[in-house]
Amino acid sequence: MFTNTVILVTGGTGSWGIELVRQLLTHNPKKIIILSRNENSQVQMRRDIKDKRLSFFIGDIRDKEALGKAFLGVDFVFHLAALKHVPVCEENPLEALKTNVIGTQNVIEASIENHVKKVIYVSTDKAANPVNSYGMTKALGERLIIHANESSTVTKFLCVRGGNVLGSSGSVLPLFKKQIIEQKQVQITDKRMTRYFITPQKAIKTLLKATILGKGGEIFVMHMDACNILDLAQVLIDHYGKGEIKIVEIGVRRGEKIHEVLIGSLEKDSAVVYDEDLIVIFPDSTNQEKSQLPVGLTTIKSGLERPLMTKDEIRELLVEGGLL
Numbered sequence: 001m002f003t004n005t006v007i008l009v010t011g012g013t014g015s016w017g018i019e020l021v022r023q024l025l026t027h028n029p030k031k032i033i034i035l036s037r038n039e040n041s042q043v044q045m046r047r048d049i050k051d052k053r054l055s056f057f058i059g060d061i062r063d064k065e066a067l068g069k070a071f072l073g074v075d076f077v078f079h080l081a082a083l084k085h086v087p088v089c090e091e092n093p094l095e096a097l098k099t100n101v102i103g104t105q106n107v108i109e110a111s112i113e114n115h116v117k118k119v120i121y122v123s124t125d126k127a128a129n130p131v132n133s134y135g136m137t138k139a140l141g142e143r144l145i146i147h148a149n150e151s152s153t154v155t156k157f158l159c160v161r162g163g164n165v166l167g168s169s170g171s172v173l174p175l176f177k178k179q180i181i182e183q184k185q186v187q188i189t190d191k192r193m194t195r196y197f198i199t200p201q202k203a204i205k206t207l208l209k210a211t212i213l214g215k216g217g218e219i220f221v222m223h224m225d226a227c228n229i230l231d232l233a234q235v236l237i238d239h240y241g242k243g244e245i246k247i248v249e250i251g252v253r254r255g256e257k258i259h260e261v262l263i264g265s266l267e268k269d270s271a272v273v274y275d276e277d278l279i280v281i282f283p284d285s286t287n288q289e290k291s292q293l294p295v296g297l298t299t300i301k302s303g304l305e306r307p308l309m310t311k312d313e314i315r316e317l318l319v320e321g322g323l324l
Contacts, residue, residue, distance in 0.1 A: 009077075035059050036058070085134070166198070196224040213274075220281075221278065228308055
């Protein structure tokens with residue numbers, strides 16, 4: 001699908017972007033354009049991934065004029081750029097709106113104007129039943145993408161909703177590790193808190209799978225396992241801890257949920273399980289009828305969530321991702 005094509009990745013110097021680019025390079029593209037606004041990150045990525053097919057473009061998705069230049073001749077767009085830290089978005093809701101909503105609309109318009117074949121919007125489980133600025137802006141981004149697909153005759157648009165990628169810049173994993181080694185303690189907001197986790201390799205593999213399957217108009221949800229944050233902390237303490245390590249409960253931060261969900265309460269009637277990796281949400285029954293996906297094997301009414309991972313399963317996941 002990607003052979004001899006031009007691919008653009010917004011926010012391509014982030015944790016998701018770097019792994020995505022590494023995997024895309026194995027699909028023999030003609031060129032991959034990395035669009036981001038951080039010069040230092042681009043310089044570092046050039047040093048880490050030495051490949052003549054990579055092209056770097058300094059730009060901000062808020063700047064529609066810059067996007068128009070970057071998108072010339074592009075076949076596929078992976079839209080990853082976002083303000084994603086919950087506390088930052090809570091403190092700066094207008095900035096989150098400018099980047100995550102207006103920036104997404106700029107990506108949509110630039111893609112349509114340049115006849116891009118397919119746009120893949122990377123979303124988050126926090127867009128399901130959103131309670132914070134980050135989740136709300138990402139949910140609005142999903143709506144914009146689905147609406148764009150309904151109005152575009154050339155460019156196809158789809159969403160892929162992920163969870164917390166272990167080891168990423170926003171992950172608790174490096175934070176907990178640092179606290180264990182340097183402070184002899186782990187700070188947990190609430191011991192009841194659960195989160196969905198996935199390894200970087202599995203996240204991008206699933207993202208590419210959804211990209212290939214998508215016909216336009218779908219929201220693909222990565223079928224992930226959840227764990228108790230306290231159990232994750234204890235696994236890391238067992239591995240990195242020396243001597244007594246305290247677990248300190250500091251209270252839920254503004255905008256945080258105790259438990260995330262993959263599918264919103266109003267989405268279950270239009271969602272089906274595609275396979276062990278993906279759930280598909282159709283905005284309406286018409287889109288499902290038009291889709292060529294062999295879905296409908298398992299509908300979702302309730303009971304989507306699987307049992308929480310045990311400590312042994314958490315440890316296995318970390319080892320699988322090369323994080324232990």
